[in-house]
Amino acid sequence: MATAGLHDSELGELQRRLIILRVGLLLVVALLGLQLWYLQIREGPYYRDLSENNRTRSVIMEPARGLIYDRNGVLLANNVPSFTLYVSLEEVQDRDLLIDQLSNLLGLDAALVRNKLTARGNKQLPRKVKDRLTLREATLVESHRLDLPGVMVQVESQRNYPGGATASHLLGYVGEVSPEQLEKPEFADLHQGSIVGQYGVEKFFDRLVRGQAGQKSIEVDAVGHEKRTVVVEQPHAGDNLYLTIDVRLQKVAENLLGEESGAIVALDPRTGDVLAMASRPGFDPNILSRELTPKQWAEIVQDEGRPLNNRASQGQYPPSSIFKVMMAAAALETKTVTPSTSIYCNGGYQFGRRVYHDWKAGGHGSMDLRHALVQSCDVYFYTVGQRMGIETIASFAHQFGLGEETGIELPSERVGIVPSEAWKQKAKNEAWLPGETISASIGQGYVSVTPLQMASLIGTVANDGVTFRPRLVQAVMDRATGELQQRAAVPKRTLKLRPEILPLIKEALAGVVKEGTGTRAQSALVTIAGKTGTAQTMALRTGPKKDIPKKFRDHAWFVAFAPVEAPTIAVAVLAEHMGHGGSASAPLAKELIETYVKLDLPAPSGVIAGAVAREGDAGGRDRDDRPGD
């Protein structure tokens, strides 16, 4: 046991060293206790907050947008259920991995997903990554849920336009609120991924249609399974809109234009109600409401036909001979001419060294005002324009609503140009040339207007001088209360003309269709009054008249109202590069008016009492001496 003895001396040494272990143990345990005290007592409330946030997840409940109907209750825009992919940033464990997984699983562009996840904004709200998932994609994500922490698929309502491209420019489309929009105060209560109207009525009435998002606070586990809904703030659906358009008339208007570029506007002159507003080419708002790739966007924006341009309210064209309607009223009001004043047209108007031609070679001969309108004699209006001067022309043009917004409830309406000396000085920093007054007199030169302005102008004439602001939405229904609120027609202005002037002009416009340049608008169903216009493009005036490429050809105008005796519809047709208004546009206006007559719409409600009374009077009087054609 000798070795044992040696060992025992070492045993004693070992046991003496135990004190080190005891002290060390207490020291280490004390340090642990200190750390735990720090975590649980000093920082305890902080970590408790974190744990509360950990288990509850805020989920935005997107509101259903308001529905949009036409005047007869035909559905134009509704919502359909669809799957939306969200990512809750706080639960993502490995962002790069997740971006890879999502782009592989759903074939998404990785950079796009990254943008969505890293965009600025509230990190506690889930980020919308993709909407309109197919059922297959949604199932794919759900089945990989355990591998995709933070990813969730929600059923949401998506905007849907059952009519496809019908009334696309009017309805507009929706899209995610852009980062730039989010900075603006009117979008303050929105968040990344919110859907807002981006065009048309959807945009203009977005505040009403948008509704209010709700919020769910749900307790979730680490893989995102909902355990319990803690608080619910229900979303409020947006208001429903009832438009003034009749979708049947709208479709006819669109089909009349067909593949050609152009616009057709039909108003009810008694109220300003927009009955139809077509612009071609159009687009399918269902496609634009989806998230487009930059390439798809570029294709649409760079399309030569500019389908996103609402030619009715944004297209600006020379009014050409339509301008003569206003010129005639101005000439009579200023007593520049009387109805019987005769001016001889030999086919040209000499001013200085230049001769301004009439559209009819050889001229119309001796013309009074009525014949000058019926034949659309240029020389007559060169003469009266020259006598009145540009300032008088401009002031009457303004009275007829040119050079200003009609006030239609659509975004980005254009106003056109009413030239004057001051305008030219400001716009071009040049003095007005006397010869320019002559061009302006027949609605060429600097003058430009929108088809909507022309419809409003002819409607004003039809409505005996009272202009109504074009109205697109006749009623709004609050979805919470079910309350239907009618929107009144808004009279905008009354022309300051002597009372005998407009009947004279209306009679002359009826003559245009009966015996003048607009005979192709004659209808067996209804009496129509109108005015043709052939707007020359800049290129044409210097070029030869034959073999002109289409894009340099004249724009064809026709404005009309019907029935002549008691007008209920005012129409403006503009067909781009289609040549003469009388041959290209007048038949379209006729078709549209006949369709309208066949529809036999009930008299508008909410019409201002005075307007109704006047309509009744005028109708009674005119019916008596209706010409039998």
Add this chain to the structure above:
Amino acid sequence: MPEEGTEMIDRVINSRGFDNFDFRYIGLIFVILGIGVLSIYSVTHDQGVAFPFYAKQIVWIALGTVAFLVMWLSDYHRIARLAYPAYAIILILLVVVLFEGKSSRGAQRWIPMGPFAFQPSEFAKLILILTLAHYYSEAPRVGWLQRVVLPGLLVLPGLLLILKQPDLGSGLSFVAVYAAMLLMVGMRSKALGVILLFSLMLFPFAWEMMWGSLHDYQRQRIMTFVDPVYDPGGKGYHALQSRIAIGAGELTGKGLYGGTQSQLKFLPEGHTDFVFSVFAEEWGFLGVLALLLLFVGLIWLSLEIVARAKDQLGALLAVGIICMLCFCVVINIGMTAGMFPIVGIPLPLMSYGGSATIMTMASLGLLLNVKRRRLSFF
């Protein structure tokens, strides 16, 4: 027959059965085991399988109790004589696990055995203690070569095989056991031993300060290098969720089943490596203090056993087991509380796991065996 005589006397001395010490010692062990089962139950009670983790853990504890009794009531000298062959077998198993083992979370640590899996690296810890204790006590070891280098070479193959899996936690325990043994008996100079032992114990805390001064990406690189198993995202998710769980417990805790971190599975591995966080969230700082006291009490009693050990083998076995236990408790709690990086070390007696539970209970049985044999004759 002197051998038989010794055993007879021994049996007579111990015929009283449990003494008060044994009662307290075993009582502490089962209280901690019970707390462990309760915490595992809290996390996994809604698991929805026929045989959930808490039920399995009770089975492991039953098997562990058998191991405890076997290790307690056998002669530890005999057990120690089996150390070298056992070490050889465990080395073979560690090689086997590298080729045939079951992978989980990127590490290959388990040998499948029917419905269960056997983790050789857990048992390797106890066998290493036996081997080193046997080495030092079988003959007087003199000189640096015999006291430090040779035992180091003994440890090395096991260590390398474990790190290859990779299992950083078990590897560190291996090094810790070797270092503790070395300092308790290997080092002649007492002063040097004191300094080294303290620095070893305080190293984790120094590490924390150093670790804390690093940037996230630097830590991530280091951790991906040493142990890619945890925190695959490299964003500190596990560590953060664990700190939140512990901190959210505050003074009195959220109550049983009240821990949202664990109930809603934000906290991963709540029944294994992070069982302490589950307990801390549900029972708060007061519960944590009580648990620490239980562990300290158990280790204090164990140190008593060393102090009263009658031979060097017994003392060395006891010291090795105590150091391993301390190391695992401190590192596990430290890592869940965010003081150290996350390495895979289970909390002894509390974390779910068959191999670890059986091994820990066997070790504690062997420890009590040393006390029982304190009156052995030579």
